[in-house]
Amino acid sequence: MKYLSNLPLKQKLSCIILSVLTLILLFFLLALQISKYSYNEQLYRAIAGNLSFSASTISKHLKNIESFSSVVIAQKEVQESLDAVNSNDDVLTLSKNYSLLNEVVSTYQQTYKQNNLSCIALVNPRFTNCSNFPVMSRIPPEFLREILQKAAQASGSAVWISDSSNHYLILSRQIRKTENLSLKPLGYLLLFINLDDLVGDANQAVNTYESGHYLIYDNEKLIYHSEGISQDWALLLYEKLQRPYDIIKQNRHKYFAVRSRIPSYEWNYINLIPYDDINRSIVAVFQLILVILLAGLLLSLFVAHIMMRYVVRDFELLLHKMEIFSQTELQLPESRIDYSQRSDEIGKLHQSFDAMAERIQHLVNTNYRYQILNRDARLKALESQINPHFLYNTLETVNWRAKALKDDTISNIVQSLAALLRATLSNEKSLVPLNYELNLVNNYITIQKIRFEERLLFRFYDSECTENLKNALVLPLTIQPLLENAIRYGMEEMTETCEISVYPYQRGDFLIIEVANQGSSFEENLLENLQNGSKSSHGFGIGLLNINQRIQMLFGDAYGLSFRNEEDKAIAIITLPFIFEEPQSAQSLYSR
Structure with a gap:
């Protein structure tokens, strides 16, 4: 603060202007950040709404597939054919039921192919009936055994298993004999759902960004990811996205990620929107606004500099007046600006100083010099009339006379008075010992006791x-x-x-x-x-x-x-x- 107090007026005004403009710039940048956050919040709400609708559509579709599977495993022809296959080794019987089951899966495939159903398979210990063998052939034998094992453990309930490498979601159910509530295992039903088609259809009506990506997770297990997203990055993305939405960086690209849940299944459903173009647009707008602001600030600085120069000039002239007035014989310099008609604060300052200077000149020329001369004359008169040494000598004479007359009272008074006068008139020290001051007290008390x-x-x-x-x-x-x-x-x-x-x-x-x-x-x-x-x-x-x-x-x-x-x-x-x-x-x- 001391440094600022000693700065010239021009620099103080410059500091004030720069501080104000800096605060304006900082608050503007803060406003830009808030507006960017607000934009992202609005973007999140829009995408979250679409994603919620898409998740509900997927959940509804999967429920329909489960209902369809219940119809298939309960169909009489399927029950009887599988029971006959399991209980008879006759070749003709097996061939007849094989053909019958093939016809069933083909019929159901044609009926439900619009529901993203890529393949229907009926598996029993004798053979497998499949509506689309190219799809079935992509399943490795060990993975197929795992699927059937999980279906057997579920005891007839629907089990969803993901084949993320082929972008299929497989529903597997164990088929049990319903006649007389026997519940004897007869075989397995496998329904292959094309996730690319399912997710695409679910988002077709609400997808604002055509190049968006979708991912589905069962807890941390990846169920599905769109083309263009590697499986490793998909797993890493799940760890990064801890909030409902965030901006994720990957391979020098930015994505706006929004997370939702698929009802009934509680699977995590994530939508990735490329954010590079959006970010470039936002940055371009912000840069344009910032350039306009900086131009306005520079123009403000230029105008403030011109105005400040006029203000500082008036104060510099006032300081110049003061310096000349104090350094010379109280003479005011000639001013190139007439302040007598101005009504602002600076004009009043000049007018007040000029009036004060005139009064000082009058006092100096009329009263002050006369008083100084008069005081000097009186002091010289007093100095000539009262000589301390003459006073001391006179008191010593009175003291000597009192002693000669043997009058101790007068002698004590004169001695104490002389000591007091000598201490008062002769001592030139600013501080004295306490003992010295107490001696003066004793002399004074001696006089007062008498x-x-x-x-x-x-x-x-x-x-x-x-x-x-x-x-x-x-x-x-x-x-x-x-x-x-x-x-x-x-x-x-x-x-x-x-x-x-x-x-x-x-x-x-x-x-x-x-x-x-x-x-x-x-x-x-x-x-x-x-x-x-x-x-x-x-x-x-x-x-x-x-x-x-x-x-x-x-x-x-x-x-x-x-x-x-x-x-x-x-x-x-x-x-x-x-x-x-x-x-x-x-x-x-x-x-x-």
Whole structure:
């Protein structure tokens, strides 16, 4: 902040403008990201709706195939033919039933071929009847055994098995004898569903993106994937897509992937939409908007620079006026711009400065110089009238005469007064030892005791006043004014004996000096009232303010003068740092 405060006005305005434009740019980029997210959300909702309809269509179609399989395995001709094949080894019987079963599967194939049914197969221990042997021949023997084994374990229920390499979904069911509820195994029914045709037909009415890909998973097992998607990537995609939709990268291409479920089967159904063209369109729009924004920002900077130059020029002229006015004999330079008729803030600043400069010139030419000359004359008159050495010599003469007359009272008064004057007029140090200040106190009290005799009782609590404490540095003439204040308000307003005490002590890093007197009290917030003028500061009030201000000027606001009332005593408290070496601030202040 200090660095910014010291920058020229032009640079400050530039920082403000750049900060505002930067914030606008950042918020705009944030808005673009939000709009992109919103677009993806809308795209997801559209695809998810289509995918949900497609999943429902697939589920319905598979249910129809299951219903169809129930019709086939319960047909009387199929039951009787298979029972005859299993219970008779006669060649003619086998041939007759083989032909009969072939006719059945061919008829059903022609009837249901529009339902993506590629092949119908009836398998029994003697032979296999098939409506489409090229399809059946693609099934490896070990895989066929696995299919029949799973059908046998299902005990007549429909079992769906995926042949993802050939894009077939196979329904297998064990055929059991229904006559007399025998349930004797007779053979197996296999229905081959072409998944490419099934998924294509299900999405034909709702497919917005012709180049989309579809994948079906039973948990983590891959059931189906469209052409153009490898099986390895299909398995990896399932791990990547953990959310309802996401943007997936593969082979430097992006895909918008949406996941749904196929009802009744709870299979995961995923639709992949190529996202490269969509992303390029979005990026192109964003870039166009960004270019327009940057052009607008640059134009704003140019306009702001022109406007700022006019504003800064006015302030530079005002600063130039101030510099010339302060460096010369208070003369205003000629201005090439007339600000007298302007009503804006800068014009008012120039008008106010010109008016102030004229008033200063008037004061300097009429009053100030006259007052300086008058003050110098009065000081020289005082210097010539009062010579401290002449005063000291006069007091020494009075003291010598008092001693000659054997008047000890007058001698003590003169000696104490001379010591006080010498300390006041001759001492040029900004800080003195506490012991030196206490000697002044003793001289002052000596004079006051002679004046008030037995009515004044002075106590100095020196039980804690060690040599270390006596050598601590204090401001000169800080205790004596407080004693004078105590005598004025304690002695002059009382007829009884008044006790006045001085108690110096150390508290941590602080030197505390308490001056207490009986018979008076301090009003609340005395210093604040003196400073703000709510209480008159003439007389002793000026002295209290003087002590407090001198202490705080040298040591800071943590120190100074405070007051408290305790029973029948008014206590003034001086708080100073406990030091033995004069601080640099006191030395520099004194050197001026």
